[in-house]
Amino acid sequence: MDVDIVCVGFGPATGGFLTTLSKNLLKEDGTPVVESQAMPGMPPQVICYERADDVGFGVSGVVTPARRIKASFPQLDPAQIPMAAPVKSEKVAYLLDPIGASRRSLALRSADAVLKLFKGKDHAIELPWIPPFLAKHDGLVLSMGQFMQWVGTQAMGSGTVQVWPSTPAASALVEDKKVVGVRLIDQGVEKNGAPTGAFTPGMDIRAALTVIGDGPVGALGQQLDREFGMPEGHHTYEWAVGMKMVVDLPADSKLEPGTVFHTFGFPEPEIFGFMYIHPGNIASLGIFVPSWFDCPVRTAYRYLQHWVMHPYLWQHLNGATLRSWGAKTLGESGRRGEPHLVGDGYARIGEGSGTTNVLTGSGVDEAWASGTQLADAVLELLKAGKPFTKENLAATYVARRRASREDKESRVAEKARDGFCCGFVTGLIGMGMTGLTGGLLNIWGTPKAPHKRLPSIERYYRGRISAEEIAKLRTECQAKGLSLHNELMDRAGWPAIPLDGKLLVSHQDALLMGGKVQAPAGYADHVVFTEPAVCEKCDVKTCITICSGQAIAPGEKGVPAFDREKCIHCGACLWNCTQERTDGSGRTVLEFRAGTGGLHSAEN
Amino acid sequence: MPYHIVVCGSIVPDPLQTLEPVTSPTGPALKNELMLPAVLDPWAGHALFEAANLAKQHAGSKVWFVSMGPKAKLQQVMMTIAQKVPFELVAIDGPSSGFTEASEVAAALADAIQAIPGLDKAHLLVFGGWESASRGAGATMQMVGERLGLVDQFQGVDKLTVRADGSLEILERIEGGKHQVSTCAGTPALLGWATGNLPEPPNNPQVGMLNMRTVMPALQKAKPVKLAGEGLAFASVSLPKQRRETRIVKDMAPDDIAREIVEWIKKD
Numbered sequence: 001m002d003v004d005i006v007c008v009g010f011g012p013a014t015g016g017f018l019t020t021l022s023k024n025l026l027k028e029d030g031t032p033v034v035e036s037q038a039m040p041g042m043p044p045q046v047i048c049y050e051r052a053d054d055v056g057f058g059v060s061g062v063v064t065p066a067r068r069i070k071a072s073f074p075q076l077d078p079a080q081i082p083m084a085a086p087v088k089s090e091k092v093a094y095l096l097d098p099i100g101a102s103r104r105s106l107a108l109r110s111a112d113a114v115l116k117l118f119k120g121k122d123h124a125i126e127l128p129w130i131p132p133f134l135a136k137h138d139g140l141v142l143s144m145g146q147f148m149q150w151v152g153t154q155a156m157g158s159g160t161v162q163v164w165p166s167t168p169a170a171s172a173l174v175e176d177k178k179v180v181g182v183r184l185i186d187q188g189v190e191k192n193g194a195p196t197g198a199f200t201p202g203m204d205i206r207a208a209l210t211v212i213g214d215g216p217v218g219a220l221g222q223q224l225d226r227e228f229g230m231p232e233g234h235h236t237y238e239w240a241v242g243m244k245m246v247v248d249l250p251a252d253s254k255l256e257p258g259t260v261f262h263t264f265g266f267p268e269p270e271i272f273g274f275m276y277i278h279p280g281n282i283a284s285l286g287i288f289v290p291s292w293f294d295c296p297v298r299t300a301y302r303y304l305q306h307w308v309m310h311p312y313l314w315q316h317l318n319g320a321t322l323r324s325w326g327a328k329t330l331g332e333s334g335r336r337g338e339p340h341l342v343g344d345g346y347a348r349i350g351e352g353s354g355t356t357n358v359l360t361g362s363g364v365d366e367a368w369a370s371g372t373q374l375a376d377a378v379l380e381l382l383k384a385g386k387p388f389t390k391e392n393l394a395a396t397y398v399a400r401r402r403a404s405r406e407d408k409e410s411r412v413a414e415k416a417r418d419g420f421c422c423g424f425v426t427g428l429i430g431m432g433m434t435g436l437t438g439g440l441l442n443i444w445g446t447p448k449a450p451h452k453r454l455p456s457i458e459r460y461y462r463g464r465i466s467a468e469e470i471a472k473l474r475t476e477c478q479a480k481g482l483s484l485h486n487e488l489m490d491r492a493g494w495p496a497i498p499l500d501g502k503l504l505v506s507h508q509d510a511l512l513m514g515g516k517v518q519a520p521a522g523y524a525d526h527v528v529f530t531e532p533a534v535c536e537k538c539d540v541k542t543c544i545t546i547c548s549g550q551a552i553a554p555g556e557k558g559v560p561a562f563d564r565e566k567c568i569h570c571g572a573c574l575w576n577c578t579q580e581r582t583d584g585s586g587r588t589v590l591e592f593r594a595g596t597g598g599l600h601s602a603e604n
Numbered sequence: 605m606p607y608h609i610v611v612c613g614s615i616v617p618d619p620l621q622t623l624e625p626v627t628s629p630t631g632p633a634l635k636n637e638l639m640l641p642a643v644l645d646p647w648a649g650h651a652l653f654e655a656a657n658l659a660k661q662h663a664g665s666k667v668w669f670v671s672m673g674p675k676a677k678l679q680q681v682m683m684t685i686a687q688k689v690p691f692e693l694v695a696i697d698g699p700s701s702g703f704t705e706a707s708e709v710a711a712a713l714a715d716a717i718q719a720i721p722g723l724d725k726a727h728l729l730v731f732g733g734w735e736s737a738s739r740g741a742g743a744t745m746q747m748v749g750e751r752l753g754l755v756d757q758f759q760g761v762d763k764l765t766v767r768a769d770g771s772l773e774i775l776e777r778i779e780g781g782k783h784q785v786s787t788c789a790g791t792p793a794l795l796g797w798a799t800g801n802l803p804e805p806p807n808n809p810q811v812g813m814l815n816m817r818t819v820m821p822a823l824q825k826a827k828p829v830k831l832a833g834e835g836l837a838f839a840s841v842s843l844p845k846q847r848r849e850t851r852i853v854k855d856m857a858p859d860d861i862a863r864e865i866v867e868w869i870k871k872d
Binding site for chain 2: 045055056146149152156157162187188205280323522600
């Protein structure tokens with residue numbers, strides 16, 4: 001099928017792209033500004049294919065400066081968007097460890113000893129002042145799910161663009177180094193991809209321009225990175241998995257919409273937390289587990305529960321009820337993770353194109369900006385009758401991006417997190433230095449790929465759990481088909497979670513009650529272990545412990561087993577695989593492909 | 605023989621979401637209904653897929669899909685079903701909460717059907733869901749038929765076969781898991797579908813592109829309908845009781861699973 005522009009992934013970047021484009025494809029008299037090349041006589045045919053089951057499923061709650069979003073909607077009234085609220089107050093708190101189970105360095109323990117003299121009953125120290133680079137004073141608290149539904153409605157209501165959910169693109173069509181469209185995934189296949197009687201091969205959608213906005217772990221983004229390489233010095237070594245809940249706050253909650261909390265220090269020093277208050281007595285809350293948290297059994301769910309129960313949060317959350325739950329991977333390399341932004345026939349936008357500002361922790365508005373910049377460039381080229389070549393896209397899209405405020409800010413932020421390569425305290429100092437000096441001073445560090453920095457389980461727990469006990473636990477968990485992390489956290493001193501069936505629920509109940517996870521039949525598994533022999537020898541299996549949905553579990557002969565019905569497509573397994581392929585490519589053996597289903601909630 | 609098939613189908617809040625009845629100034633409603641994603645009523649979905657299948661087998665046939673709901677929600681649902689089968693949308697901008705009077709909904713649907721240009725009533729088949737996931741009164745389609753003057757009506761349909769002479773053989777569900785076999789001389793007729801026999805069709809981008817040529821204009825000119833709800837009173841509204849217990853088991857025999865579920869149900 002031929003169209004003019006095909007987009008992959010409907011996140012904030014594509015939202016910005018389609019919003020800008022849809023407002024400018026028709027003249028005031030309703031005639032097209034240019035004619036479609038694919039369907040002469042019609043306006044340009046613009047199609048977006050989204051993996052998730054519906055527009056707005058599977059994305060996260062945010063606080064954003066929303067400068068670019070507001071520019072796209074000058075009359076924006078947050079009350080039009082469910083769960084949106086202007087930022088009213090912001091708090092940043094350092095959380096002490098009231099349990100004594102988290103792993104803290106000597107420097108941090110010393111600092112904690114002093115800070116404990118000033119702590120209140122809530123075991124936390126609120127910062128008296130929020131550094132300007134972290135503040136979101138004039139921004140918005142949003143549910144990304146609700147926001148994207150609203151954006152989708154606006155864009156599609158124009159009649160000039162189409163967004164098709166539940167339609168993953170498997171790959172980009174590359175001919176002679178030129179991207180000429182996308183191939184959708186096969187339907188009517190077994191788990192292993194073998195055709196069934198209902199087989200429908202993935203259709204080729206050919207387009208003059210392919211817009212890749214499929215996020216940090218998107219299949220097409222990965223493919224183009226392999227196909228065209230990364231610019232000199234660029235890499236995607238830094239990641240995080242963000243896991244969150246949307247909750248109904250207790251009826252007597254005094255928290256006002258637009259209140260923003262950010263925390264650090266607990267449950268482990270490297271894990272950051274957030275809570276944003278929405279209208280209607282609803283809150284989004286969660287944690288970020290970064291790739292530089294060098295724990296080989298870094299499960300997000302158990303840590304999320306311990307974080308929720310920290311006295312600083314629990315005073316607000318005791319009596320709350322889970323509404324929704326989910327997780328996603330965040331590309332944390334920022335500007336260093338920027339791939340080749342354009343090539344013949346394609347352009348890349350959003351998080352997968354390195355838009356996230358790793359100093360301010362802001363990504364949505366930056367992603368949106370990249371979409372609007374590409375839309376302006378596309379309109380310029382369409383009106384000029386110029387083709388979407390690498391040169392033309394560079395002169396229009398890349399030039400706009402380079403001239404933008406966001407790009408200048410990303411330069412400042414580029415080295416902001418390098419200090420975390422040397423430890424948590426060094427990282428914090430580094431961020432502060434970068435932020436307060438506008439990027440003039442930074443702490444030096446050399447980022448490494450996650451699989452090259454993770455210690456063994458035995459080394460990580462040295463002094464806490466003996467190697468013999470770890471070996472015994474490993475055998476027991478393998479026999480029971482369970483992940484190792486719960487056992488290890490128990491042994492490390494983390495108390496059991498007192499499940500209440502409302503907010504503190506089992507991991508599986510979080511999937512069912514919160515994420516409403518779905519996996520339509522007739523599609524192949526999208527998580528594939530390409531070299532089982534390598535997996536058999538892997539002792540760490542971080543893919544199992546990191547899995548946000550318990551979709552990866554110990555399998556036969558030591559090869560992890562993947563259950564698509566539990567997968568929420570967070571993509572954390574991709575960057576947590578510790579085993580390199582034997583082909584020398586440097587890639588790890590776990591492949592994260594395009595797939596359907598996942599989270600089925602639009603409240604995230 | 606070509607058929608003119610009109611499928612009536614409502615949208616309902618995605619049943620996987622957290623549904624909580626509340627009392628609004630205008631009567632019962634679902635909490636945060638605007639925030640909830642909507643889906644095509646599964647019963648109507650079966651009717652739509654059966655209609656498309658029938659139209660495919662009889663050259664010259666055409667399928668219209670008549671749907672009432674808030675415009676924004678209708679638009680959203682179209683993006684998930686318009687890649688499935690070809691149809692022309694007739695949109696009615698009205699409520700889809702389920703807290704409506706079936707006769708008023710039927711009147712709005714019948715009016716919209718009668719206003720379809722070029723509809724050949726001699727070749728008309730009106731399809732719909734036998735029941736609805738949001739109402740379950742099972743009365744709407746019957747009243748649509750009455751308003752359209754369709755005397756041949758069948759409810760709980762699982763199978764429709766067009767015989768060589770043009771007559772219709774229809775299997776309707778009856779008690780005891782059996783079917784009643786009826787024969788009808790031909791069109792016009794109304795069929796309220798149960799589940800039918802067809803799987804959900806795969807996504808077909810070409811079908812989607814074709815449908816969108818009519819979907820967006822239909823949404824833009826959707827006729828607003830206000831349902832008066834006169835004489836309608838709800839004594840009480842509640843959700844089915846839910847109790848969740850999660851346990852992961854592997855290699856458990858199906859008989860044992862069934863036995864445990866029965867015991868679990870008996871406990872209540």
